[in-house]
Amino acid sequence: MKVWLNNKEVxxxxxxxxxxxxxxxxxxxxxxxxxxxxxxxxxxxxxxxLYEGMRLVVIKAACGG
Amino acid sequence: MTIKERYAxxxxxxxxxxxxxxxxxxxxxxxxxxxxxxxxxxxxxxxxGVGCIGLIDGDRVSVSNLHRQVLYEEKDVGNYKVxxxxxxxxxxxxETDVQTYPxxxxxxNAQTIIADYDIVVDACDNYATRYLVSDECxxxxxxxxxxxxxxxxxxxxxxxxxxxxxxxxxxxxxxxKLSSLRQEYKGVVGMxxxxxxxxQAHEVMKLICGYGESLVGRLWTIDLLTMQSFVVEF
Numbered sequence: 187m188k189v190w191l192n193n194k195e196v197x198x199x200x201x202x203x204x205x206x207x208x209x210x211x212x213x214x215x216x217x218x219x220x221x222x223x224x225x226x227x228x229x230x231x232x233x234x235x236l237y238e239g240m241r242l243v244v245i246k247a248a249c250g251g
Numbered sequence: 252m253t254i255k256e257r258y259a260x261x262x263x264x265x266x267x268x269x270x271x272x273x274x275x276x277x278x279x280x281x282x283x284x285x286x287x288x289x290x291x292x293x294x295x296x297x298x299x300g301v302g303c304i305g306l307i308d309g310d311r312v313s314v315s316n317l318h319r320q321v322l323y324e325e326k327d328v329g330n331y332k333v334x335x336x337x338x339x340x341x342x343x344x345x346e347t348d349v350q351t352y353p354x355x356x357x358x359x360n361a362q363t364i365i366a367d368y369d370i371v372v373d374a375c376d377n378y379a380t381r382y383l384v385s386d387e388c389x390x391x392x393x394x395x396x397x398x399x400x401x402x403x404x405x406x407x408x409x410x411x412x413x414x415x416x417x418x419x420x421x422x423x424x425x426x427x428k429l430s431s432l433r434q435e436y437k438g439v440v441g442m443x444x445x446x447x448x449x450x451q452a453h454e455v456m457k458l459i460c461g462y463g464e465s466l467v468g469r470l471w472t473i474d475l476l477t478m479q480s481f482v483v484e485f
Contacts, residue, residue, distance in 0.1 A: 192479065192481075193479060215425035215428040215429065216423065216425055216428065216429055216432075218422055218423065218470070218483070218485075220481070220483040220484075220485075223481070223482065223483050223484060224483065224484045224485070225421075225422070225470075225483055225484065225485035228424060243481050243483060245406065245470065245472050245481070245483065246401065246404070247378070247399075247423045247425075247429060248399035248400055248401035248404060248405070248406055249376065249377050249378045249381070249399055249401070249429070249432075249434075250287070250376055250399060250400040250401050250402075250437065250439065250444075251284045251286055251287060251288040251289070251373070251374045251375050251376040251398070251399060251400065251444070
């Protein structure tokens, strides 16, 4: 299926947000994930199912100043 | 110099006006960090008429700071950033009271220092300080204007610190893992902290004068490589 990740269309076989993040080789910590521009709490990543056209934004934590 | 002269173009905005300008003059803002973000934040807040600015940072100016930390000059190398910054800010606006703390914010001193200010602005360079400042602001019920950069990316949000309000922990709950990461010095161009610091300074001004839609409960991100920007609710 195709989902939108940071405004780019991505093809994926993952079932959940959690699996999708793994597929993208993203770390399990230090990132925030938003679904339809609303933050998806970490505790919901493994139970949130991907669907066609889903709009996700992944934001990496930043520590520079 | 009267308010009407000095801030003529600012008070022209109905969102600010003379009343907003007077509020700015009475406000006290603490900036945690006097580096890449701290420089534009301090410059714009002082120039804009914030009455008292506190600067806390234990670092001294180094040559490698000069390409992005625009408050400092070559002659400042080796001196405490907060002292050099204070001198520069006073020369821009002699009416601004600048308080300097030439040491880092710690669990021991955060409570006392933050207690003296109305708003705290984040311009530090590590995760541990962000958790510390966020927690202390929440404890004291003070607004915390968060900002951070990484290479070409930046992010800003505002935590109001009231009961039930979100904190930095809600955004990035992984304190132990993030705080234990080894501090790596990544590349940066001066324009990234300039953009992000300016947005933070403006969020401070919006809070003080009470106009616009604050970034409370919303995280703004910008990637200056692609110019892609998001506003995420949390």
